[in-house]
Amino acid sequence: MSTMYEVLPGPEHFLPPAAASMGVRLPDPGQAHIHGKIVNEDDAMEAAARQFLSAKVPTIFPGPLVLWAWNEKAAKKATAIRHLYETIKESVTPSQQAMLIPMPDYRPKYPKINPEIEINPNHPNLTIWHNKIDACMFVGVHCHQANLSLKIIRGGTYCYTIAMCAQAGHEDAMVSFRDATADKIMRLADWVKKLKGSVEPPKD
Amino acid sequence: MATQSLVGTKNRAGQVVTDAWKMMHEAERTPCFFTGSEVIKEAIRRANCDVMIAYPITPQSEAAALIGELFAEGFIGDYFRGESEFAVMSQCAGAAFGGARVFTTTAGPGTMRAMENFPMWAGARLPIQMIVTCRGINSPLSIQPDTLEISYLLNTGMLVWHAETAQDFYDWILKGYMVSEEPDVHLPLALCCDGFFVTHTKDVVNLTPVDMCLPPYDPYRSPVPCMDMECPPVRMMRDPFVMKSNYISYATHASWQQEVWAAVERSRKHAIRWLDGLIEVDKPDADILIVSSGTAVSQGREAQALLEEDGIEVGIVKIKVLRPWPGDEIREATKNAKHIIVPEFNVTGWLAKEIRATIPDAGRVYAGPHVCGGMTMPPEVIAADIKKHLGIKAESLAGRGS
Numbered sequence: 001m002s003t004m005y006e007v008l009p010g011p012e013h014f015l016p017p018a019a020a021s022m023g024v025r026l027p028d029p030g031q032a033h034i035h036g037k038i039v040n041e042d043d044a045m046e047a048a049a050r051q052f053l054s055a056k057v058p059t060i061f062p063g064p065l066v067l068w069a070w071n072e073k074a075a076k077k078a079t080a081i082r083h084l085y086e087t088i089k090e091s092v093t094p095s096q097q098a099m100l101i102p103m104p105d106y107r108p109k110y111p112k113i114n115p116e117i118e119i120n121p122n123h124p125n126l127t128i129w130h131n132k133i134d135a136c137m138f139v140g141v142h143c144h145q146a147n148l149s150l151k152i153i154r155g156g157t158y159c160y161t162i163a164m165c166a167q168a169g170h171e172d173a174m175v176s177f178r179d180a181t182a183d184k185i186m187r188l189a190d191w192v193k194k195l196k197g198s199v200e201p202p203k204d
Numbered sequence: 205m206a207t208q209s210l211v212g213t214k215n216r217a218g219q220v221v222t223d224a225w226k227m228m229h230e231a232e233r234t235p236c237f238f239t240g241s242e243v244i245k246e247a248i249r250r251a252n253c254d255v256m257i258a259y260p261i262t263p264q265s266e267a268a269a270l271i272g273e274l275f276a277e278g279f280i281g282d283y284f285r286g287e288s289e290f291a292v293m294s295q296c297a298g299a300a301f302g303g304a305r306v307f308t309t310t311a312g313p314g315t316m317r318a319m320e321n322f323p324m325w326a327g328a329r330l331p332i333q334m335i336v337t338c339r340g341i342n343s344p345l346s347i348q349p350d351t352l353e354i355s356y357l358l359n360t361g362m363l364v365w366h367a368e369t370a371q372d373f374y375d376w377i378l379k380g381y382m383v384s385e386e387p388d389v390h391l392p393l394a395l396c397c398d399g400f401f402v403t404h405t406k407d408v409v410n411l412t413p414v415d416m417c418l419p420p421y422d423p424y425r426s427p428v429p430c431m432d433m434e435c436p437p438v439r440m441m442r443d444p445f446v447m448k449s450n451y452i453s454y455a456t457h458a459s460w461q462q463e464v465w466a467a468v469e470r471s472r473k474h475a476i477r478w479l480d481g482l483i484e485v486d487k488p489d490a491d492i493l494i495v496s497s498g499t500a501v502s503q504g505r506e507a508q509a510l511l512e513e514d515g516i517e518v519g520i521v522k523i524k525v526l527r528p529w530p531g532d533e534i535r536e537a538t539k540n541a542k543h544i545i546v547p548e549f550n551v552t553g554w555l556a557k558e559i560r561a562t563i564p565d566a567g568r569v570y571a572g573p574h575v576c577g578g579m580t581m582p583p584e585v586i587a588a589d590i591k592k593h594l595g596i597k598a599e600s601l602a603g604r605g606s
Contacts (some may be wrong), residue, residue: 015458020466025473026388106429122456124542143387143427144329147463152455168388169424171466200313 007036007174009158018147019171026169027092032177033169041177048137048162048175049191050090050096053199055135056159060085060098061119061149064167067102073182074140080185081139082120099131101157103138106145117173121145125156133177133200137162139180147172164188210419211261215252217279217418224382227418228375228478231505233410243370244309244335245270247377250459251305252417254281255302259292262347263399266335271307281358288315293321293334300330302424303430308332310494311399312346315353321361325392327503328363330390331384331420331421333377334362335341338498338549340577348578350400355554356525360436361464363393364473364527365479366497370407372524374395377503379478381418389471391464397450398499398549430517472528482530483523485537490519492590493541495534495559502546504581507547511590518590523555534550544569551576 024036027184032044052058069075082100087094089098101119108122115130121141128135136159138146143165150161150172163173164180177184181196210221222231227250238246244267248256256275258268275283281304286292289310310318315336327333340346341353357364363384367373377397380450384393397403423430475482486508494504501522508518521537523530538544538559545555546569556571563569573589575581584601591598 015455015462017458018462018469021462021470027468080384107452119322123452142429143518144463145428147466148456148459151459151462155455168386168470195407 005036006053009160009174010169011156011158012154013066014155017066018151023136023194024171026171027176027178029179030109032175033171034175035063041048043193044146044177045188048188049195050199051160051162051163051175052137052192053091053195054202056202057097057099057131058088058092059101059131059133059136061101061103061138061141062195063103063141064136065142067104072090072185074139076182077140077180078164080182083183083202084185084192087192091192093096093201096201099133101127103141103145103149104132118160119149121149123150124153128153128157128159133159135160135162137164138170139164142165143167143170144169206581208451215417215420216281217277217417219250219415221252221419223309223417223489224378224418225230227396227412227416228378231412231416232517233412235408235410237406238273238370238409239266239406240370240373240397241266241270243374243401243409244377245274245295247374248407249274249309249414250417251281251291251307251378251381252420253279254421255296255299256280256283256307257286257292257295257299258283259289259314261289261311261314263339263403264311264335267302267337267403268309272412278396286459287319290321291444293318293325296332296334297321297325297328298492299323300332301328301430303421304387305421306330308334309335311339312341312350312353313335315533316341316356318321319356322357322360322362322392322394328479329390329426329464329467330392331390332379333383333384333391334394335377335395336396337403338396339399346577349400349499350534350550350576350578351396351398351548352505352550352552352554352576355552357396358527359392361391361468362389362460362527362595363525364523365393365395365475366523367395367397367402368498368501368522370402373402374411376479378412378418381421383471383474383478385421385425386471386474387427389467389474390427391467391471396403397499401499407512431562433563460559468528472501475528476523481533482525482528483537484534485519487519488519488537489540490517491542492516492537492545492594493519493521493543494545494547494586495521495523495538496547496591497526497555498547498549503581503583503586504547507586507590510583510587516590530564534562535564536561538568539564541568543590545586545590545593546571547581548572548574549576549581
């Protein structure tokens with residue numbers, strides 16, 4: 001399917017389409033995508049770093065695949081994610097608030113989620129709205145649940161979404177990486193450090 | 205990943221785990237003269253399957269029984285018979301939830317009986333492979349070839365491929381696992397063929413070496429967690445998310461469905477690579493195109509040869525993959541055709557309806573000839589229908605006995 005569909009911050013629609021159904025294709029190894037267009041990975045690194053530095057509440061959402069040290073790779077990724085978070089925190093101005101909010105599991109939270117401490121793929125907007133998150137990155141979330149979250153967020157919020165995927169990537173994120181490793185996450189932290197001070201912080 | 209690191213090691217049957225692309229495209233092939241059912245067995249012998257669950261229903265019973273022999277020979281991890289097709293498909297789900305590579309076969313009324321499971325498989329993102337050896341589904345009972353059941357599978361969220369020949373069948377069973385187990389796809393595959401025409405006839409099929417097998421399924425690449433009663437998708441099924449009446453529940457379920465169909469779309473890229481395209485085109489510049497799937501394509505080729513003797517040039521479009529639907533490919537292949545003929549082995553002409561909904565100027569589509577209930581489709585009938593459609597007088601085959 002040929003397409004002009006762009007994956008952009010919302011709120012897009014009562015029920016936005018899955019980007020894959022609109023013809024957006026996932027990148028091949030070594031590539032990434034920005035707004036649904038295939039780009040080289042460094043361009044996406046720069047775009048993601050700029051979003052973190054220009055957001056009022058840049059947030060990382062680590063999922064179950066990196067929250068538990070179920071293998072050596074997961075433990076290394078978790079360390080890299082913590083490093084990225086610390087780097088963002090050190091690189092933004094005092095008016096910006098970097099956050100690290102886990103998605104510990106995928107169970108719907110009833111009667112009500114505590115949006116201060118967690119996010120859930122079935123109603124991610126509650127956490128986004130409550131904390132006024134305007135840029136976020138998913139990492140270590142199973143692909144199906146990540147896509148669910150990313151699409152719901154695009155539908156109902158203005159949050160800019162980034163996916164650091166260990167598999168093939170996510171069309172429903174505005175920026176998506178694939179084949180994520182601890183090194184790749186560290187590279188993103190390097191980009192944040194490199195661009196520190198060169199990106200205009202958010203107004204008011 | 206774990207799968208790659210196992211290349212070069214041996215599986216439970218002593219076969220060498222081989223890079224799938226090399227096995228399918230570079231390994232030496234040996235020609236064998238087999239029935240379609242035997243071909244299913246030979247493909248599964250090399251598929252490194254963990255579990256096969258069987259239930260007897262014609263015309264897939266023979267393949268199911270032959271795979272029982274594979275179990276006895278040590279090529280399958282587990283093999284058993286379910287209480288019904290519904291039970292089989294539910295048991296397949298259980299095995300797949302547990303992280304196994306699963307295979308099953310069914311046909312006709314069995315497919316219909318098990319139908320509730322197929323959207324469940326897709327929604328739970330279980331990459332089970334199911335062979336569908338199509339036969340009649342309606343009363344009065346018929347065990348003969350008829351492809352109506354495929355139309356019921358098209359909106360389940362499964363990948364649906366339609367093999368024409370036993371060679372397709374052999375290759376696509378093995379390639380099918382590679383496509384459906386991709387983490388961005390991770391969906392069940394209904395690999396269909398026309399019962400008896402493919403399953404019970406013999407053909408020369410080129411087989412890959414018997415001492416090679418696919419890399420094992422790696423459940424850790426699944427887009428959803430493995431079976432865990434505290435986590436979805438299993439937990440989802442008994443959780444308030446589907447029981448509550450509120451916007452969030454509805455929106456989540458809607459997004460879930462969209463994600464299944466997004467995964468169907470994602471399989472397009474992989475299927476194009478493994479199957480060398482979703483369609484195959486012969487003589488695309490002909491004014492008349494026969495567009496079909498399964499053995500109707502074979503009959504179309506014979507009709508093409510007959511018409512060529514009369515100086516009428518006809519092209520062929522073979523549709524290999526029905527889900528995802530190759531809309532762009534069909535639009536491109538048919539853009540210059542004046543007449544599009546869609547022969548089918550079913551009463552409703554579901555394929556012609558899909559094609560009409562896909563291309564501009566759908567009046568070019570002639571939905572037929574249709575046969576069903578086990579009737580054959582002689583090439584002469586296709587040729588006669590094409591001639592009739594073109595306004596050329598043609599002898600009716602049905603009147604030959606008069």
